[in-house]
């Protein structure tokens with residue numbers, strides 16, 4: 135096997151051995167198929183290519199100190215993919231078969247699950263696309279579901295270290311009644327220009343405001359947002375952000391360690407009162423925020439002056455990771471052992 139330097143992995147694509155597929159035709163999903171090809175044959179008029187009939191998910195598998203592989207909250211991802219399908223009129227993939235496909239993809243690529251000590255994990259990417267030909271703007275009649283996996287390190291190359299984020303008011307990621315609450319490719323296409331602007335200026339990501347009023351915090355390009363103040367975990371409620379499974383988990387863990395939890399609209403001015411801030415998601419885990427600059431308004435909110443994460447963020451990070459790697463008891467039934 136190629137030598138993988140597990141501790142140096144970034145959030146990139148590395149070829150693994152197998153992926154798992156199912157095809158929807160005549161109203162039915164096929165049995166799962168295992169493929170060793172990284173490619174799919176596709177019709178030139180497939181709806182995913184022209185009209186964005188595409189949804190994806192992201193979850194992770196972790197190798198524990200005990201050598202066991204644990205998958206975190208995969209049922210939630212299965213359900214969210216169904217919500218995404220309803221949002222852009224694609225065939226829904228059954229939850230139980232989603233779980234079976236994820237397990238199969240992990241088992242078949244077991245040698246790519248990074249060792250416990252590396253702190254890396256196996257990223258699992260389910261994908262659902264419209265495949266049949268359609269030139270009019272209409273949903274496809276046929277779909278392909280697939281799951282591939284790839285070993286990954288931290289999403290932001292600094293890992294668990296505070297980095298700066300930026301508010302760019304001249305771009306929207308998702309409309310108030312649009313597709314922001316589902317995980318479809320178009321949302322990410324819409325975030326690329328502002329995302330690159332942010333990277334060129336040295337920021338980790340854009341922190342989007344609500345598109346309608348530009349008054350409330352929405353989320354980061356690839357992750358949800360939270361702030362900590364007065365022993366309280368505060369995270370935006372909004373009709374244009376993705377319901378993050380990591381955020382949902384952190385809210386439970388926050389209560390467990392004695393924090394209050396508030397999920398409600400968060401006006402931008404409130405950033406000035408936060409003691410800590412973070413981005414959270416499967417890829418981002420918790421990525422602490424050092425500073426948020428609102429470029430057009432010439433404002434800056436600082437959370438970490440000394441380059442270290444805040445104590446509450448650190449506690450939440452350690453607790454979440456401990457459950458994922460099996461160092462702490464899985465008392466909420468979040469983990470599936472492969």
Ligand code: PLP
Nearest residue numbers: 356357358376378379380415416
């Ligand atoms: N928000 C967006 C836009 C995302 O792409 C993601 C990643 O999946 C998240 C939030 C975090 O969601 P989760 O914690 O379910 O990975």
Ligand code: COI
Nearest residue numbers: 192193356415416417418
């Ligand atoms: C994830 O956290 O799983 C994501 O999908 C975020 C990003 C890679 C798009």
